[in-house]
Amino acid sequence: MPGKEYVRRTAITRLKVTEEQRQLFEETITEWKRGCQIATDMAWGTCSAKTEVQPLAYDSIREQTSLGSQHTVLATHQAAQAVSGCIERKTAGKKATQPLFTAPTVKYDTRTMTLFDDGTVSLSTTADRIRCPLALPSEEDGYQQQYLNADEWQVTESTLTVDDDEYLLHIGFRRLKTDAERNTAEDGTVLGVDLGVENIAVTSTARFFPGKELNHRLREFEKVRAGLQQTGTRSAHHTLEQLSGRQLRHIRSTMHDVSNGIIDEALQYDCDIIAFENLTHIRENTSGPWGHRWAFRTLYEQVEYKAEVAGIAVKQVDPVDTSKRCSDCGFTATENRRSRSAFCCGQCGSTANADYNAAKNIGLRYVRRGQQSSRRTGDSQLALKSGTVTPKCGFTAYPDGFEAEFTDKSHSA
Known part of the structure; x- marks a missing residue:
């Protein structure tokens, strides 16, 4: 929200997935990379703002991939961010080539991902929305729980990635800064x-x-x-x-x-x-x-x-x-x-x-x-x-x- 200042954290959690869910994730990641690349190819040398890349590439991504509507929007935003980074490098006199999307990842937001109190998460794919358990540590005071169980922490944009055949969800959290954090710099x-x-x-x-x-x-x-x-x-x-x-x-x-x-x-x-x-x-x-x-x-x-x-x-x-x-x-x-x-x-x-x-x-x-x-x-x-x-x-x-x-x-x- 405009004018708000946040503290942001990321909690990395392994997903317990079935073979069928694994196949859906693989297809979704493949289509995500294609969508990001389509948007980047269209925006390169033309525009870089999210508000420009989204209307430019949205229809093409929907026609050429199996991504849903919200993931298509997120792909255009990811492309805009990548192109903007290249423009910054060029402005600074550095070499910058057109981005290529090869990493096995896909972005999620609150519209495409839902966390449940029973320790499971629902994620959108190119087909159905699937629900799978989070592999959380048994300790109630584990690192992830301090964010999952606290009302002041809100879920934000997160990233699903493949790491040595394991599916890891990098869950983004944020909370409003306190008055002390926002207005006072610490001595010491x-x-x-x-x-x-x-x-x-x-x-x-x-x-x-x-x-x-x-x-x-x-x-x-x-x-x-x-x-x-x-x-x-x-x-x-x-x-x-x-x-x-x-x-x-x-x-x-x-x-x-x-x-x-x-x-x-x-x-x-x-x-x-x-x-x-x-x-x-x-x-x-x-x-x-x-x-x-x-x-x-x-x-x-x-x-x-x-x-x-x-x-x-x-x-x-x-x-x-x-x-x-x-x-x-x-x-x-x-x-x-x-x-x-x-x-x-x-x-x-x-x-x-x-x-x-x-x-x-x-x-x-x-x-x-x-x-x-x-x-x-x-x-x-x-x-x-x-x-x-x-x-x-x-x-x-x-x-x-x-x-x-x-x-x-x-x-x-």
């Missing part, structure tokens, strides 16, 4: 997090999550995907679907481990806020291969819901110049970033790992924003490995028991 100890390619994530407390293995797998997959798309045969298309599912599972598993590590770091250093860079242009900023943008958003969502359980807020800040700014003296210049991994300030001579320097800048940006806000007390501080720092009061060492780190300077940031 901040953990800054930088996202990148060489390192998936680096925290302001100097914890590194290496990205070499993930980066290699994504680049290799990108090469294979390009070759299969060029081949264009039915067999190549099927192989691409299998590879896509395998890669998505690997990314999701990797991000699960990284998100757990970030939460552990925030808890160890008694942090109240985890600050990320704004994810809008994360792929362009990192120059990462296919999959990185999706991976970073997956990581952010996982950290967000895990942080909520731990009572930690998650925020985003403007990433402009965080990779070029010296976190010690504030001097900002492109030359400071000597390479992907090396940072050396041209003014004060401070040296550090470039991603670690950026993580501190991201956290400090949130801290500084609190000092400029009339709604906050300005009491935020950045968590480092050996102490905390604020722009005004400088560095404060932790009590004995924390290992000091040479990159943390005992003067004002």
Whole structure:
């Protein structure tokens, strides 16, 4: 609703399906991809807004596929989103080719999906609407139940996907933000997090999550995907679907481990806020291969819901110049970033790992924003490995028991 602000979450749940239901899902996914592709082909180079793509492609999708009316609408919206993303990349001077829909997924909304109190879900297909059980954990306080059983959480757009022959329903939920969440930014100890390619994530407390293995797998997959798309045969298309599912599972598993590590770091250093860079242009900023943008958003969502359980807020800040700014003296210049991994300030001579320097800048940006806000007390501080720092009061060492780190300077940031 216009003017409303929401907190959004996703609960992933396996479906218990019969062989007949499996066949209907497979047909629905196939027709969904066809519908999205038809809309994309018609909109490419012509329009990108949902309000334009829907009337342009609706009749063609209905004539050429077995999708129902509402799934046809959703397919036009999915195509509009994909085309809009390409236009954004082109506007930013990046290469963008016409989208191809190969992933084994299909979107659902409240008109095409209904959740029931008995733990089952009804889903529209190309034929009949089918009802199947959700494979929920036996514990009443399991992750999914906190959304399924709470009146304040509303079901929103969800996604059905195939993962190693298992059907998984990514159920979207939302609730209205409270007045505190909407109007008040939290003060407290901040953990800054930088996202990148060489390192998936680096925290302001100097914890590194290496990205070499993930980066290699994504680049290799990108090469294979390009070759299969060029081949264009039915067999190549099927192989691409299998590879896509395998890669998505690997990314999701990797991000699960990284998100757990970030939460552990925030808890160890008694942090109240985890600050990320704004994810809008994360792929362009990192120059990462296919999959990185999706991976970073997956990581952010996982950290967000895990942080909520731990009572930690998650925020985003403007990433402009965080990779070029010296976190010690504030001097900002492109030359400071000597390479992907090396940072050396041209003014004060401070040296550090470039991603670690950026993580501190991201956290400090949130801290500084609190000092400029009339709604906050300005009491935020950045968590480092050996102490905390604020722009005004400088560095404060932790009590004995924390290992000091040479990159943390005992003067004002």
